[in-house]
Amino acid sequence: MRERIFKILHDNLGEYVSGQKISSQLGITRSAVYKHIKALKAQGHKIISKSRKGHMLLDSPDILSDFQLKCRLDTIFIGNSIFVYDSIHSTNRLAKELAEEGSVEGTVVIADSQTDGKGRMGRHWISPPAGGLWMSIILRPDIKPNNVACLTLVIGLAICKALRKLTHLDIGLKWPNDLVINGRKVCGILMELSAEVDRVNYIIAGIGLNVNFKSRHFPGELRSTATSLYIESGQRYGRKEVALQMLYSIEQHYIGFLQTKSLGKMKEEYKKLSIVLGKDVVITTPEKNLYGRVVDFYDDGSILLVDDGNEQHKILTGDVSLRLY
Amino acid sequence: MRERIFKILHDNLGEYVSGQKISSQLGITRSAVYKHIKALKAQGHKIISKSRKGHMLLDSPDILSDFQLKCRLDTIFIGNSIFVYDSIHSTNRLAKELAEEGSVEGTVVIADSQTDGKGRMGRHWISPPAGGLWMSIILRPDIKPNNVACLTLVIGLAICKALRKLTHLDIGLKWPNDLVINGRKVCGILMELSAEVDRVNYIIAGIGLNVNFKSRHFPGELRSTATSLYIESGQRYGRKEVALQMLYSIEQHYIGFLQTKSLGKMKEEYKKLSIVLGKDVVITTPEKNLYGRVVDFYDDGSILLVDDGNEQHKILTGDVSLRLY
Structure with missing residues (x-):
């Protein structure tokens, strides 16, 4: 009930909502409303109450809170359980621990900062506090390990569409697991799976998004290759809002993926947003470097490269760089 | 040093070894030898010391101990770090936790009993105390997820050969991950991997072996399908000895596997010990049932089945039953 009251106040952020309206909308007494409002204030929410006017929620600072996220989530199962931390080693690692203990599909782990954040291929991922969204989602699809490459693209597409809608920035997909703006990386996805030979136990979809960082927040060696929503738009974004939009979009696209366990109908959208097609x-793969032109994507998430000798290569994953002439 | 003294005593189990011999063999003083022997006694080892004769280690009961295992291991890296527990949820799960925390390749977890032991496909694995060997090994090979099926067969082969040598029982391999005697299961292997799309983070090789159980130790529904080394041979085996032989053999075969990342030269041996070839x-796979004759195994660990219509099927994993006429 408290979450529903908060949602009403948040839907009318900065405006008064009468106690009468809340009580009739939720079918509880005005004194019950008053009790919950009092408890919300005690939790630290900035709510102003005036007689004859009602209650007004003031904008809250950009602090991540599981309560505020849960109140406003419109998803079916992603985020039903959310764990928010100020600082942990890595959201993927904690999500794995939770998954091993049996946490349900859709469980979300968010941290304000990571002390040991990880990127693809075991690389380090810079995760300072206050300006980023470091988030991991536990998924338990009934798929095989070789379906996971495709799911990486689906999650990327979901995030890309959500962020484009929210920011109106020209965000593109850099196969297999990055989102870029003007050639610079704004978001990375790290999919990790626990599996038997032919059966996925669970997947951790880890997402690192640079939201409000300024250029000086990045270490020197990253300044030419990394960017943030703020740097590109000059605008700060509430991380809660960003997280909510992303989670909603991820759930929608994930449900779509489960129907065919392949890119399926999402392939055309994916191709439109790809910056390498x-x-x-x-x-670059651990085995070799391949030079050529990107011609298509396969349903399983692989890329189709035609090399300079006109030979076709199907590649499951690797690091892509554009060739300059 | 204490481990080396224990090893000398154990190599001469039931016989006196003079303090002089130990001190000269290890290049330490006799009083240092005496001090270590005293400490070993304090640890609970049954050692008899007699003047003029020396020190004699009496056979120890079948209790698993990391110290005794480490003293006698002849491996290069498997078992350099061993964790032994009376009872834990599952050795695979603990090994995963250790691997996430960075434990090195070759780390071994052994438990006398498991409260939540797991078999393939998330099935429950009965793991009562005192008669079984429940053991998990952390491996960190530089391989791709689709090499793991093959590694399952390699580990099975390694265990099968070690146990045949130790027991002289006719132990066979039931593809993909069981060892059987007279058609009954004596050992199961559960390989679990943590991976990115195209890169293995680590593999947990979980092994469950029925050593000294009697038929009445098995729950009723398993009595017709499960067996133990004791049931088949009428002989009790020291679990430490069994573990040592298995770990040594696993390391040897694992090193062989790493050279080709396939069954390679081990395929002929594997085929000889296969009970389904x-x-x-x-x-039976999650998708369908396939009827036919097993004709061969592929280098990647798949099985080649020719069905009744003479069509060939390559199957990565599944449950095999012999057809009766």
Whole structure:
């Protein structure tokens, strides 16, 4: 009930809502409303109450809170359980621990900062406090390990669409797991799976998004390759709002993915937002470097590269760089 | 040093070894030897010391101890770090936690009993105390997720050969992950991996072996399908000895596997010990049942089945039953 009252106040952020309106909308007495409002204030929410006017929620600072997130989530199962931390080693690692203990599909872990954040291939991921969204989601799809590459693209597409809608920035997809603006990385996805030979136990979808960082927040070596929503738009975004939009979009696209366990109908959308399709690139894999043009994506998430000798290569994952002439 | 003294005593189990011999062999003073022997006694080892004769280690009961295992291990890296527990939820789960915290390749977890032991496909695995060997090994090979099926067969082969040598029982391999005697299961392997799309973080090789159980130790529904080394041979085996032989063999075969990341030269040995090769079987997978004859194994660990319509099927994993006529 307290969450529903908070949601009403938040839907009318900065405006008074009468106690009468809340009580009739939720079918509880005005004194019950008053009791909950009092408790919300005690939790630290900035609510002003005036007789004859009602209650007004003031904008809250950009602090991540599981309560505020849960109140406002419109999803079916993603985020039903949310754990928010000031600082932990890595949201993916904590999510794995929770998954091992049996946490349900859709459980979300968010941290304000990570002390040991990880990127693809075991690389370090810079995760300072206050300006980023470091988030991991436990998924338990009935799929095989070789379906996971495709799910990476689906999650990327979901985030890309949510962020484009929210920011109107020209955000593109850099296969297999990055989102970029003007050629600079704004978001990375790290999919990790626990599996048997032919059966996925669970997947952790880890997401690192640079929201409100300024250029000086990045270490020197990253300044030319990393960016944030703030740097590109000059605008600060509430991380809660960003998280909510992303989680909603991820759930929608994930449900779509489960129907075919492949890119399926999402492929055309994915191709439109890809920044490597049709481009001359180098793809670096642990085995070799491949030079050629990106021609298509496969339903399983692989990329189709045609090399300079006109030979076709199907590549499951790797690092892509655009070739400059 | 204490471990080396214990090893000398154990190599001469039931016989006196003079303090002089130990001190000269290890290059330490006799009073240092005496001090270590005293400490070993304090640890609970049954050592008899007699003047003019020396020190004699009496056979110790079948209690698992990391100290005794480490003293006698002849491996390069498997078992350099061993954790032994009376009772834990599941050795695989604990090994995963250790791996997440950075435990090195070759770390071994052993438990006398498991409260929540797991078999393939999330099935429950009965793991009562005192008669079984429940053991998990952390491996960190530089392989791809689709190499893991093959590694399952390699580990099975390693265990099968070690146990055949130790017990002289006719132990066979039931693809993909069981060892059987006279058609009954004596050992199961559960391989679990943590991975990114195209890169293994680590693998947990979980092994459950029925050593000294009697038929009445098994729950009723398992009595016709499960067996133990004791049931088949009428002989009790020291679990430490069994564990040591298995770990040594696993390391040898694992090193062989790493060279080709496939069954390679081990395939012929594997085929000789397979109980399904050339047999008419049903293979049950989550998708369907396949009826046919097992004709071969692939280098990647898959099985080649020729069905009754003479069509070939390559199957990565599943449950095999022999067909009866």
